[in-house]
């Protein structure tokens with residue numbers, strides 16, 4: 001199963017459109033998938049203590065553990081993934097160990113394309129995740145309303161999804 005985590009809390013999020021495009025592509029190629037939307041399932045702020053006992057945190061941890069690969073979609077906030085994405089990783093920590101992880105960002109401008117690197121480094125160094133060397137970075141021009149309207153970004157969605165599945169299967173054997 002490939003778990004897609006949509007991190008944005010914005011009601012009209014663009015990174016959620018990317019996350020849904022990944023879910024659609026996974027369905028098209030017949031891969032089991034689940035979408036976990038942080039705007040729908042609220043997680044408590046990580047306090048390093050009692051928050052780990054929250055039912056939604058435990059549910060997300062189980063889904064991460066069960067996943068063969070995980071795709072994270074986030075908006076760029078202050079040259080980083082949004083706080084909700086980082087909070088989710090803080091809360092679920094060791095569940096990420098050894099997972100194949102792909103990343104995608106929606107951004108306001110072209111200049112913030114390295115913004116996923118802090119998260120990527122943490123996943124690699126803390127939890128020995130394997131980061132898929134494919135990446136989606138999309139700005140406002142790639143969307144029309146609640147739709148993805150950019151063929152080159154759709155191609156990247158397809159490639160990221162297919163490469164994530166391929167790597168997850170290869171590393172599982």
Ligand SMILES: Cc1cc2nc3c(=O)[nH]c(=O)nc-3n(C[C@H](O)[C@H](O)[C@H](O)COP(=O)(O)O)c2cc1C
Pocket residue numbers: 008009010012013014015016074075076077078079080106107108109110111112
């Ligand atoms: C608080 C805040 C900080 C932001 N910081 C950046 C930034 O550093 N670089 C950038 O390109 N866009 C930045 N943006 C624009 C967002 O990345 C853009 O609106 C994106 O669509 C957000 O993702 P979402 O629609 O999935 O929530 C920022 C937006 C907000 C609200």
